[in-house]
Amino acid sequence: MKRYTAKGKIPVASLTNEDGKTRYTLVNKLLLGLSIREYIIQALRNPMNWLLGAIFAIGIPMLIGRFINGLGSVTHASYDYPWGLFLGVGLFVMVPMSASGFMLGTTVELFGRKDFKPIERLALLNGLLGYFFAVVYLLVDLGQPWRLVYPMIVSFGPAAVLFLVAWHVATYLSVQIVELVPSLSEWMGWKKPQVVIKGMILGLTVAGIILSTLHQGALGALFNYAPGKVHPLWYSAPFLWFHFLCSSIFAGLSMVIVVSTICKKTMAWRCDANFLDNLDEITFGLAKGCVMALSTYLIIKIIAIAHDSDWYYLLTGWGAWFLFELLIGTIIPLVLFTFGIKNRMAGLVRFTALIALFGIALNRLNTSLITFNWKLYQEIPHIKEVMITITLYAIFIATYRFILYRLPILYTWQSSEKVKEEA
Amino acid sequence: MKSLNRRNFLKSGLAGGALATFLGREKPAQAREFSGYTNKGTGVLVDLSRCVGCRSCEAACNREQNLPEPDVPFDDFSIFDTERHGGLKRRTSEGVFTVVNRYNPEELDHPLFRKFQCNHCEEPACLTSCFVNAYTKTPEGAVMYNPKVCVGCRNCMIACPFYVPAYSYSKPLNPIVEKCIMCYPTRLKFGKPPACVEACPTEALTFGSRVNVLKFAKERIRQHPEIFVDHVYGEKEVGGTAWLYISPVDFKKIGFDMNLGHQPIINYVKSFLATVPMVLTIWPALFAGFYRLANRKDGLKKDNNEGAREESQS
Amino acid sequence: MKAFLKWFFTYITAFFFIFYFFQSASGLESTPPEGLKVDQSQEDAPAPKVHIHDLMPQVVVLDSMANLYEAVEFDHEMHAVEVGCAKCHHHIVEHTDQTCTIHNVVDQTNDPFCARCHKGWFPGSLDKAKCKDCHSPDRFTADYLNKIEKDKDIYHRDNIGLMGAYHNQCMRCHVEEGIGGCQDCHVRTETGDKEFRADAGASGATKKSSEDGH
Numbered sequence: 001m002k003r004y005t006a007k008g009k010i011p012v013a014s015l016t017n018e019d020g021k022t023r024y025t026l027v028n029k030l031l032l033g034l035s036i037r038e039y040i041i042q043a044l045r046n047p048m049n050w051l052l053g054a055i056f057a058i059g060i061p062m063l064i065g066r067f068i069n070g071l072g073s074v075t076h077a078s079y080d081y082p083w084g085l086f087l088g089v090g091l092f093v094m095v096p097m098s099a100s101g102f103m104l105g106t107t108v109e110l111f112g113r114k115d116f117k118p119i120e121r122l123a124l125l126n127g128l129l130g131y132f133f134a135v136v137y138l139l140v141d142l143g144q145p146w147r148l149v150y151p152m153i154v155s156f157g158p159a160a161v162l163f164l165v166a167w168h169v170a171t172y173l174s175v176q177i178v179e180l181v182p183s184l185s186e187w188m189g190w191k192k193p194q195v196v197i198k199g200m201i202l203g204l205t206v207a208g209i210i211l212s213t214l215h216q217g218a219l220g221a222l223f224n225y226a227p228g229k230v231h232p233l234w235y236s237a238p239f240l241w242f243h244f245l246c247s248s249i250f251a252g253l254s255m256v257i258v259v260s261t262i263c264k265k266t267m268a269w270r271c272d273a274n275f276l277d278n279l280d281e282i283t284f285g286l287a288k289g290c291v292m293a294l295s296t297y298l299i300i301k302i303i304a305i306a307h308d309s310d311w312y313y314l315l316t317g318w319g320a321w322f323l324f325e326l327l328i329g330t331i332i333p334l335v336l337f338t339f340g341i342k343n344r345m346a347g348l349v350r351f352t353a354l355i356a357l358f359g360i361a362l363n364r365l366n367t368s369l370i371t372f373n374w375k376l377y378q379e380i381p382h383i384k385e386v387m388i389t390i391t392l393y394a395i396f397i398a399t400y401r402f403i404l405y406r407l408p409i410l411y412t413w414q415s416s417e418k419v420k421e422e423a
Numbered sequence: 424m425k426s427l428n429r430r431n432f433l434k435s436g437l438a439g440g441a442l443a444t445f446l447g448r449e450k451p452a453q454a455r456e457f458s459g460y461t462n463k464g465t466g467v468l469v470d471l472s473r474c475v476g477c478r479s480c481e482a483a484c485n486r487e488q489n490l491p492e493p494d495v496p497f498d499d500f501s502i503f504d505t506e507r508h509g510g511l512k513r514r515t516s517e518g519v520f521t522v523v524n525r526y527n528p529e530e531l532d533h534p535l536f537r538k539f540q541c542n543h544c545e546e547p548a549c550l551t552s553c554f555v556n557a558y559t560k561t562p563e564g565a566v567m568y569n570p571k572v573c574v575g576c577r578n579c580m581i582a583c584p585f586y587v588p589a590y591s592y593s594k595p596l597n598p599i600v601e602k603c604i605m606c607y608p609t610r611l612k613f614g615k616p617p618a619c620v621e622a623c624p625t626e627a628l629t630f631g632s633r634v635n636v637l638k639f640a641k642e643r644i645r646q647h648p649e650i651f652v653d654h655v656y657g658e659k660e661v662g663g664t665a666w667l668y669i670s671p672v673d674f675k676k677i678g679f680d681m682n683l684g685h686q687p688i689i690n691y692v693k694s695f696l697a698t699v700p701m702v703l704t705i706w707p708a709l710f711a712g713f714y715r716l717a718n719r720k721d722g723l724k725k726d727n728n729e730g731a732r733e734e735s736q737s
Numbered sequence: 738m739k740a741f742l743k744w745f746f747t748y749i750t751a752f753f754f755i756f757y758f759f760q761s762a763s764g765l766e767s768t769p770p771e772g773l774k775v776d777q778s779q780e781d782a783p784a785p786k787v788h789i790h791d792l793m794p795q796v797v798v799l800d801s802m803a804n805l806y807e808a809v810e811f812d813h814e815m816h817a818v819e820v821g822c823a824k825c826h827h828h829i830v831e832h833t834d835q836t837c838t839i840h841n842v843v844d845q846t847n848d849p850f851c852a853r854c855h856k857g858w859f860p861g862s863l864d865k866a867k868c869k870d871c872h873s874p875d876r877f878t879a880d881y882l883n884k885i886e887k888d889k890d891i892y893h894r895d896n897i898g899l900m901g902a903y904h905n906q907c908m909r910c911h912v913e914e915g916i917g918g919c920q921d922c923h924v925r926t927e928t929g930d931k932e933f934r935a936d937a938g939a940s941g942a943t944k945k946s947s948e949d950g951h
Contacts, residue, residue, distance in 0.1 A: 143575020
């Protein structure tokens with residue numbers, strides 16, 4: 001795509017073409033204003049597509065196999081580890097990394113920090129897709145996925161934490177879809193939805209905060225059911241939900257920093273000046289948010305140990321692993337973020353965000369898989385389970401990129417009126 | 424006016440009284456502490472000193488529940504030597520609702536056998552963790568599972584402190600949770616003991632009301648302090664279970680988890696569940712307030728501008 | 738091989754059984770068990786009490802598990818002589834070589850507490866010496882459970898049932914003697930083979946992983 005833009009092709013960013021008369025058709029929009037031939041050529045030139053293709057070629061047959069031969073054919077079918085990688089990665093890692101939506105929504109719409117506006121839509125999209133794919137992972141993992149709506153309409157177990165998660169994720173997913181309708185309707189050229197949603201935006205944002213607070217916490221509270229199974233250092237009945245909530249804040253923000261970096265590096269042609277010019281400043285702003293969340297997180301982590309009096313465990317092997325996680329996932333990011341912000345080193349901040357993401361993933365996997373059943377044995381996931389998890393993540397990336405290429409997320413849509421005025 | 428007031432007062436008093444009867448009596452504060460639902464529930468006392476490891480209970484369970492063919496016959500005792508992943512002893516699994524394991528505690532000159540199945544908790548973790556309410560605790564004490572609403576999230580398997588529920592992973596279309604149901608539909612409902620109890624030749628399993636078998640357990644310990652350790656496993660563990668155990672050796676040495684505590688599992692989740700209504704009610708007001716605060720400057724600016732305009736006009 | 742052994746043993750057992758049956762039926766002199774010999778030699782002892790061996794059953798047929806196992810003909814006499822009465826009839830505390838006197842440590846008829854139910858049982862009453870007089874064959878029926886739950890007069894509520902009593906009593910010695918396997922005493926019926934899934938795993942060499950529980 002870079003080569004085409006260099007040649008003077010302009011990717012579709014408005015309803016009508018440069019002369020302001022002919023409207024782009026949907027096909028035009030989908031092909032980014034290129035001819036089919038040009039589109040295929042540029043797609044083949046992209047090494048990322050080859051990588052994705054290779055993953056799909058191996059993973060999709062396995063994915064289909066899972067639905068034909070059952071879960072037992074792709075996992076170890078463990079009774080002791082009922083939740084494997086699909087939920088460990090798909091739910092417990094994806095969801096905190098998708099907390100960006102509600103946070104940027106709150107920052108921009110509620111606190112009126114308009115300086116974060118250029119990245120708001122990216123954060124919203126990141127949230128929406130993250131949640132959507134968490135549900136996809138869930139569908140792959142559920143024994144009977146076609147019954148996913150049962151907790152909503154057939155049979156209610158309102159005392160269960162998962163009931164809360166189900167309802168909140170479902171509601172929040174709809175909230176996020178509604179929040180992103182404006183960019184879709186701009187792209188499609190609809191007007192009405194934009195007006196309607198503009199009036200709802202405050203309500204939606206507040207709903208987003210409530211739902212996110214609760215279900216991010218609820219994911220942690222799911223493990224409250226397993227006091228004897230999760231290692232005491234990772235388990236704390238009164239604090240676990242708050243750990244999950246608090247860490248989701250810097251997880252979401254770090255994810256936005258990382259994704260925006262990738263966008264800037266790999267699809268600069270799609271970003272407009274508003275995005276590119278402000279990105280460094282925004283990154284520092286997001287990093288400041290991370291620092292606040294990280295320091296809170298560090299403190300409540302330590303308080304939780306003190307509260308349950310788990311100091312003894314710090315001297316064991318699990319304790320070393322815990323300290324490693326705390327170091328790599330909390331203390332190092334905290335120091336590096338602070339240093340980076342102080343010295344205005346955007347590159348360092350971006351790299352730190354990556355470390356923070358690694359730390360958060362480690363924490364979630366530790367809670368859900370690695371330290372789970374610490375008294376029994378360590379489960380090594382089945383190779384097919386790993387492969388399907390990677391495949392689903394590849395589909396996530398492909399979808400993400402597909403939308404970023406097209407909808408006005410990284411750039412501002414030039415409304416027809418504006419085009420006309422210029423003409 | 425006065426009489427009217429009095430009449431209203433009387434009326435409201437009556438209404439209040441009626442309401443009070445409807446809502447039930449005032450409960451003492453300690454009623455919040457969970458100590459089992461009813462005294463009607465049945466229970467089974469497992470006397471580990473009596474079990475000889477004949478696996479008749481396994482065979483009876485297999486027949487009663489129409490379970491699939493086992494890997495080896497039920498009279499094949501080499502199965503006691505099998506180890507599964509992590510060097511652990513056998514556990515319940517798809518098509519196997521109960522297992523007997525052999526232990527060799529050093530203080531005994533003979534092996535000890537331990538039957539293992541769903542303990543039918545008084546406040547079951549599986550039940551409270553299920554988001555489609557697939558589990559029920561019957562008045563007779565059995566914890567039942569309804570496969571018709573189960574979505575297959577396997578949260579119950581996470582929650583069960585005894586690692587009991589198994590999932591039929593091998594079925595692609597209709598996988599369900601499989602566990603002991605205390606033979607409720609075929610036997611318990613009609614006042615009959617579970618099949619395993621009836622099959623046990625040494626009466627290592629004693630069936631009766633939970634209250635009674637608990638008394639038996641304590642009485643046996645009292646009468647034979649030389650045989651039993653002074654603990655009834657399941658009396659208080661995770662809020663109490665319908666299946667109770669007495670043992671000649673320390674429970675820890677024969678695979679019992681002694682760190683489960685006396686709280687029902689749901690108690691560990693209550694602190695979070697309590698925050699839910701708080702967040703739901705406080706957040707909207709709080710964040711609406713933040714919004715007003717954050718946009719106050721804009722509002723002030725607008726006011727100032729308007730004020731300035733007015734001034735310039737005048 | 739396994740099938741052969743099974744048949745072989747069945748055959749041998751049957752053979753001995755028939756042999757023994759004919760011997761006793763034809764009244765032929767056979768070598769009596771050692772314990773009996775002593776009895777016979779002192780037949781004309783002074784002050785004869787009722788000889789316990791004349792009162793007790795020779796063989797007790799145990800058939801409560803008749804659907805899974807064929808009825809066991811328990812050689813009561815042999816056991817009585819070999820191990821003594823009190824080993825099983827645990828309320829008997831005193832017996833001589835010649836006679837067994839059924840009584841208890843305490844003359845319980847005098848204890849009003851015990852007499853509520855056991856009036857006339859002790860001492861020496863043989864009609865209450867059967868196992869099932871105390872150990873119910875229907876230990877877990879609703880009737881029995883209701884009775885021990887509701888009848889506050891019952892002291893021995895936790896009374897082991899008949900099958901449990903037998904096994905707990907017998908297996909203590911049998912395990913020591915090395916004959917503790919189920920089929921050392923019980924011949925399994927076809928239903929029993931089915932119950933224990935005797936054919937399981939024989940057909941397929943590959944085993945399901947369900948036992949792994951991995």
